[in-house]
Amino acid sequence: MTVAQIAAVDAMARDSSAQSRTADIVAAADPQVDAAVRANVVGLSFFYGDKQALYDVSFPIHDCKVTAIIGPSGCGKSTLLRAINRMHDLYPGNRYQGQVILYPEEINIVSPEIDPMLVRLKIGMVFQKPNPFPKSVYENVAAGLWVRGIRKKSVVDDRVEQVLRQAALWEEVKDRLRTSAYSLSGGQQQRLCIARALAPEPEMILFDEPTSALDPIATARIEELVAELAPTVTIMIVTHNMQQAARISDHTAFMHLGRMAEFGVTEHIFTSPSDQRTQDYITGRFG
Ligand SMILES: Nc1ncnc2c1ncn2[C@@H]1O[C@H](COP(=O)(O)OP(=O)(O)OP(=O)(O)O)[C@@H](O)[C@H]1O
């Protein structure tokens, strides 16, 4: 999108009937984009104490589509995902500026008035480094269901199996569900965290480099999972793998030094980017 289009999206996001009209603008900007907008990131800046890591980031997140976030190491991809999940609230001194408007509720999910726990029930996240709880494999996955008040054992058992299968882990753990999650390999722990994120059926899932520690078979399975989920779940995925971004995403956001350098339909970004930095990055000239 051009600066003028982003400014128009910003103005619309402040308007009470913004959702459908924002989608109109994006659709008008690019005839291939026809999806509704699930969330609008509007002028988002973020500070780790005195250190600013995001600068005035604006882009739409399309409903039930896959948005890839790419860019060189340290450009702010994880910081952006953690902001959308309100993970930065866990540490004092961190500060958000700007808005992330979630539709249809039209709430600004980075506002201090919004409970981070509410945000995390709606928006699940899989982190760059696997972070299982110090519990059994089964308890790690079931925890997301218990939080939602789902306790009937047969229901929990079925869902645990279903999401472990979706995350391509079931065959490896079905005989050791009661052993500690820490006994799994790094790649298995990552797939366990993916299963844990899926269990409570969030509306949106943020994946931060979910396949960087996985072998090619598990990577292919996770890419299939993203494609399976996309018709019903809004997905954002950070990846350093350009082929993966091109394969699985509908839209791509290229970040550079804490700013959104370019956002658009994936095919356009990878074939005719409008920013020279995007061109240089996707062709391997830097990063
Ligand atoms: N907890 C923190 N405190 C202070 N600065 C931080 C913290 N975490 C990250 N940063 C800084 O914020 C900037 C963005 O980091 P971030 O982890 O978001 O980058 P990234 O794009 O995810 O990189 P990578 O591809 O290496 O994962 C970097 O300059 C980083 O040093």
Ligand SMILES: [Mg+2]
């Ligand atoms: Mg990162």
